[in-house]
Amino acid sequence: MKRKITIKDIAKVANVSIGTVDRVIxxxxxxxxxxxxxxxxALKELDYKANPLARSLKNNVVYTISILIPDPQKDSYWLPCQQGIMEIITEYEAFDVDISVHYFDPSEPESFSQIGARLxxxxxxxxxxxxxxxxxxxxLLQKLNKKDILSATFNSLPRNHVDQHVGQDLYxxxxVGAKLISDFLHPSTSKIGVVHIDEAFNNAIHMQxxxxxxxxxxxxxxTKYDIFTKTINTDNIHSTLLDFIESHGVNVFFVTTSKTYEVARTLELLNKNGIVVGYDLLQENIKYLTEGKIQFLIHQAPRMQASLSLKSLVEKLLFKKEYPKKQFLPIEIINSENVKSYL
Amino acid sequence: MKRKITIKDIAKVANVSIGTVDRVIxxxxxxxxxxxxxxxxALKELDYKANPLARSLKNNVVYTISILIPDPQKDSYWLPCQQGIMEIITEYEAFDVDISVHYFDPSEPESFSQIGARLxxxxxxxxxxxxxxxxxxxxLLQKLNKKDILSATFNSLPRNHVDQHVGQDLYxxxxVGAKLISDFLHPSTSKIGVVHIDEAFNNAIHMQxxxxxxxxxxxxxxTKYDIFTKTINTDNIHSTLLDFIESHGVNVFFVTTSKTYEVARTLELLNKNGIVVGYDLLQENIKYLTEGKIQFLIHQAPRMQASLSLKSLVEKLLFKKEYPKKQFLPIEIINSENVKSYL
DNA sequence: TAAAAAAATGTGTACGTACACACTAATTTA
DNA sequence: TAAATTAGTGTGTACGTACACATTTTTTTA
Structure with missing residues (x-):
């Protein structure tokens, strides 16, 4: 039965004490x-690999990680992201990390700053x-960098320096949305609308x-198509959409946020058929997807983004494991059939 | 600064020795x-969680895992699966597991049995x-079960009992393939061909x-569509396909294996346009996908399947971590755009 | 060349768990 | 009631690494 190489083995081969080996390492x-x-x-010859278990056992400081995400109660898009985080917390609960989660109001930049500063x-x-x-x-990032606190983000990428990021290539x-829609286009009759529906306009880079x-x-x-753009705040969504649709005769929609169901709902009320491609596996989106009133959804995998970024952080601290500075997740296409494999 | 609860703490609170605590646990x-x-x-009050690191440190046996997969040299579909395995081997190389990989010829059931028996x-x-x-x-499974060796499979699910499985819902x-194709169908002119291209017919459940x-x-x-089925061995693919296309007038194809590019190539040679939906991100498939000669590919994520199943196995042995007996991965839809995010 | 300083090396203990063994207390048996 | 048995409890050591400290060896200085 094979045994793993320890510093003891190295010491024996090199004919020195383990202390010396340790100093070399x-x-x-x-x-x-x-x-x-x-x-x-000896190190090279025996191909020594430190036992990370024993190593981290010695290290008896408890690392603390603070997490700041939008309140899932205010926008259910963040629910899976919260779940992903909880999953990782459970996974590492027996290890020397102390993870705390805090929520800000996605429509209140002020709450973000306040809680961030407190953290x-x-x-x-x-x-x-x-x-x-x-x-x-x-x-926030400036403060973190100044205080030498490890910073990590997910979902969207800030302009300032971040130590770690997990996200998708939004461009x-x-x-991908355009390609999906292109299969449905008819040269003469298709008019395309790009719709941004979101509470906070600050979020603009994302949608842009x-x-x-x-x-x-x-x-x-x-073929050239007419592309109209509309940015909608969460107030008066329906009337604004109604107006947008009627005035331009738009019948094909690319919605850049998880509020895709709003467009599908408006079309439903108008009793019109249209092509709708949007984002995220929200309950309401899935409903319209299944009914054929949304053709495709692009999955931003918030759960995966959250869990991957937290996991990377934990393993970096705990095991000194190295991760790429930026991790981009695949862009996943969802239709009425494969959606079942995502639930 | 918080500290984690150890058996020592429990012993102190319960006013007994750590030996007694250990016996209770x-x-x-x-x-x-x-x-x-x-x-x-005390255990409940302090919410004790054993430190898995210290635990596995004690356990100084080296677990051995044997892996048996098709030779990537014979069918490049298995290349990413091999990579996924290597990745996990590297990840756990410092731990007490000894993982060895063995290859069989995907066209020779005999080689599978032979190497399997040797393992x-x-x-x-x-x-x-x-x-x-x-x-x-x-x-093989029967022997494994009899000898009480932990068994695990991926890619396809055998009929016999397996301790662990990672795969996709093939039905x-x-x-999903049907839904993707349905968006392109024209009531009167579409004739659909379901094409199975594979070396080993034993693999049939899969395709079926x-x-x-x-x-x-x-x-x-x-609307009712004519659906024709064709099973093709790797010999004379082109002539068989040619014959199939001409005789039924098929112009829409669902290919159930990674040999999807064969259909695209044949259509190319015939200078015909067709709708082709198939499987897997092989180099050749990606080429035709980018050129618009394959509309969609379904990604079976062989790399992920392999790495997830091996990882589950390792963590089960090493850390006694529990995983669901069957893990189904999402069915991923790939088009010419999001394919870039998968490379 | 002896003493002092510096450099190099070795030893011992801790991390938290697991388990063998030693020990004490409670029962049973003669 | 003493001896023998068993139940219950505590102690010590090991796993592999990290680090403080003790010890030895070499070099420098007077």
Whole structure:
């Protein structure tokens, strides 16, 4: 039965004490040339790999991670993201990490700043957050960088430096939407509407990138289509949409946010058929998808984004494991059939 | 700064020795009613969670896992699956697991049986394999069960009992293909061909389930379409396909295997346009997808299947972590745009 | 060349758990 | 009631690593 190589084995082969081996591994000096040579040779020869278990066992500090995400009660898009986080908390509950979750109001930049500042006050080892608001996020990031607190984001990418990020390529995501829609287009009768529905306009980069990607797809296209853009606040969604649809005769829609169901609902009320492609597996979106009133949804995998970013953070702290600075998740296409495999 | 609860803490609170606490936790008896009560109370009160690191540190046996998969040299579909396995091997290389990978010829059931038998001879703790051949897999599984070796499969699900499985719902996967195709169908002019291209016919369950799913979708459909089925061995693919296309006038194709590019190529040679939906992100498939000669590919995520199943196995052995007996991965839809996010 | 300083090396203990063994207390048996 | 048995409890050591400290060896200085 094979046994793993330990520093003891190295010590024996190199004919030195484990203390010397340890000093070489962590190169804290005080080792003679000769010994260094011998130990390094043995290290290479036996292909030594430190036992991360024993290593982290020694390290008896408890790392603290503070998480700041939008309140799922205010916008159910964040529900799976919360679940993903809870899942990881459970997974590492027996380890030396102390993870706390805090929520801000996605329609109140002020609440983000306030709670963010409070978190930093406690000097955690790392802060993971959703940079929903551009300006406020940059302020928070500056503070984090200054205080040498590990920073991590997911969902959207802030302009300032972040130590770690998990997300999707939003530009490409827009192109995917465009491609999906292109299969349904009729040269003469199709008019396309790009619709942004969101509470906080600060969130704009997000939606803008998708729109740019979307339009870029049609630039290399033989047939030219009329593309109209509409940005809608959460007040008076229906009347605004109604007006938008009627005035331009739009019958094909790309909705850049999870509020895609609003467009489907409006079309339903108008008793019109249209092509709707949008985002996210919200209950209401799934309903319309199943009924054929939404053709495709693009899955932003909030749960995966949240759990992956938290997991990376935890393993970085706990096991010194290295992760790529930016991790981009695949852009997943959902229709009425494969949606079942996502539930 | 918070500290994690250890058996020492429990011992102190319950006013007994750590030995007694240990006996309670592993209930190996020899504990008085009174002590049992006290320890259990303390355990609950302090919400004790064993430190899995320390636990597995003690356990100095090296677990062995043997893996049996098709040779990626013979069918490049298995390349990412091999990569996924290597990735996990690297990830756990410092732990007490010894993982060895063995390859069989996907066109030779005999090689599967032979290598399988050899593996079992070494009495590993677990065997992970791809049950490509029905009969041979069942034989292997029977031996594994008898010898109490942990068994695990991925890609397809054998009939016999398996301790662990990772895969996709193939029936649903067929329905997804049908739905994707349905968006392109024209009531009068569309004739659908379901094409099975594979070396080993033993693999039939696999393809059959997809076909059933595919057909089930159209059963609840208003318009009736002609659906023709063709099973093709790897010899004379082109002439067989040519004949199939011409004789039935098929112009819409659902290919149930990764050899989807063969259909696209044949259409290309015939200078015909057609709708092709098939499986897997092979280089050749991606080429035709990007050129618009394949509309959609269904991603079976072989890499993910392999890595997830191996990871589950490792963590089960190493950390006694529990995983669901069957894990089904989502069915991922790929078009010419989101394919970039998968590379 | 002896003493002092510096460099190099070795030893011991801790992390939290598991388990063998030693020990004490409570029963049983003669 | 003493001896023998059994039930219950506590102690010590090991796992592999990290680090403080003790010890030895080498170099420098007077």
């Amino acid at each position: 962590h190169n804290r000096g005080k080792v003679s040339e000769k010994a260094l040579q011998k130990v390094n040779d 930093i006050g406690k000097s955690p080892d790392a802060v993971l957050f959703v940079p929903l608001f551009e300006r406020e996020s940059d302020v 490409l995501s827009g192109r 990138q998708k729109e740019e990607g979307f339009k870029s797809f049609y630039e290399t296209y033989a | 592993h209930n190996r008896g020899k504990v008085s009613e009174k002590a049992l009560q006290k320890v259990n109370d 079992i001879g070494k009495s590993p703790d677990a065997v992970l394999f791809v049950p490509l051949f029905e009969r041979e897999s069942d034989v 649903l996967s067929g329905r 389930q997809k076909e059933e799913g595919f057909k089930s979708f159209y059963e609840t459909y208003a």
